[in-house]
Amino acid sequence: MNILEYTLEGLTRYFELEHNKGNFHARALFREVFKKGNPDFFSAPEFRASPRLSAALAGRIKTDPGKVVRVFEEENLTKFITRLSDGLEIESVIIPMTRYQTLCVSSQVGCRMGCRFCETGQMGFRRSLLVSEITGQLYNGRHTLGKNIKNVVFMGMGEPFDNFDAVMKAVLVMNEQKGFDVALSHITISTAGLVPGINRLARMNLPNLRLAVSVNAADDKIRSGIMPVNRTYPLKALKKALKDFPLSGRGTFLLEYILIRGVNDSLGHAQKLSEFIGSLPVRLNLIPFNPVSGFEAHPSCDEDMHRFAAYLGERGIFVIKRWSKGRSVSAGCGQLGKTMDQD
Numbered sequence: 001m002n003i004l005e006y007t008l009e010g011l012t013r014y015f016e017l018e019h020n021k022g023n024f025h026a027r028a029l030f031r032e033v034f035k036k037g038n039p040d041f042f043s044a045p046e047f048r049a050s051p052r053l054s055a056a057l058a059g060r061i062k063t064d065p066g067k068v069v070r071v072f073e074e075e076n077l078t079k080f081i082t083r084l085s086d087g088l089e090i091e092s093v094i095i096p097m098t099r100y101q102t103l104c105v106s107s108q109v110g111c112r113m114g115c116r117f118c119e120t121g122q123m124g125f126r127r128s129l130l131v132s133e134i135t136g137q138l139y140n141g142r143h144t145l146g147k148n149i150k151n152v153v154f155m156g157m158g159e160p161f162d163n164f165d166a167v168m169k170a171v172l173v174m175n176e177q178k179g180f181d182v183a184l185s186h187i188t189i190s191t192a193g194l195v196p197g198i199n200r201l202a203r204m205n206l207p208n209l210r211l212a213v214s215v216n217a218a219d220d221k222i223r224s225g226i227m228p229v230n231r232t233y234p235l236k237a238l239k240k241a242l243k244d245f246p247l248s249g250r251g252t253f254l255l256e257y258i259l260i261r262g263v264n265d266s267l268g269h270a271q272k273l274s275e276f277i278g279s280l281p282v283r284l285n286l287i288p289f290n291p292v293s294g295f296e297a298h299p300s301c302d303e304d305m306h307r308f309a310a311y312l313g314e315r316g317i318f319v320i321k322r323w324s325k326g327r328s329v330s331a332g333c334g335q336l337g338k339t340m341d342q343d
């Protein structure tokens, strides 16, 4: 069994049922593995004092976050590639913030959503990640690469709601106070708009967990053209799911909008977006399109981007203009998967 898929409660239960031990040893193991990054937890005093338990656990329990095989740096931004036990590889990105770092994790190898502007979408789908393969990215980011990661965003390879159970379990493991201790309010799940996943999350009663939706067009024809998921769950269904979602007190949705020149960046498109948002509490991230293979398109020019942002800002919408980081190492939004293709 891989420790990285356990919450403290789950590990305590395992120790109780299988080894007649409990919370004392589970907490010691969590301190060593999750807090200190020491995979050899047998060296901890609690386990040295319990040689029979250590002997019973040896060979049955392991810390396996996957092997980091390549690391790319651009200024403070870091992209790393992890090789999984079956030889497949995933990408994660560490983004510097003012006081700490944000880790962008993958939830699948490839993706079946097929968004046109996304390199991962062009790769197709290989498989979903296990819980430990998701949490292993945080382990490697913190302990193998030594980064001070306090934020996690599910914006890497894959559609998180297409791997719902593993992603939600990984969120609980990341949130475990005696372990990684990432606050739910510092974890963001980003979806392309899989409505059943939004509805399922709504029923889970995790009000502080943050939800982001990749919108990219507020017109069904345009959106279906660049995001096939819209053919199954069009904007009306997406809006209803967001309206029904139980946000915490002052919570907001994060909407992401990639600006593609001549496709979705006119004032008419901004007006449709403003109508779609209506009274929804949102923060809107505007991101210039990053070039990807297989999709002939260009980023909007600065002037169009400012005009688009100003139109929405004047209508009371909180807009963040994000200048894409990490283009040279293919770590920009929608570019994950490109490095592996080049090898």
Ligand code: SF4
Pocket (backbone or CB within 6 Å): 111, 112, 113, 114, 115, 118, 119, 120, 121, 122, 156, 157, 158, 159, 191, 192, 214, 334
């Ligand atoms: Fe999948 Fe997200 Fe890329 Fe769409 S944008 S293809 S959901 S990884």
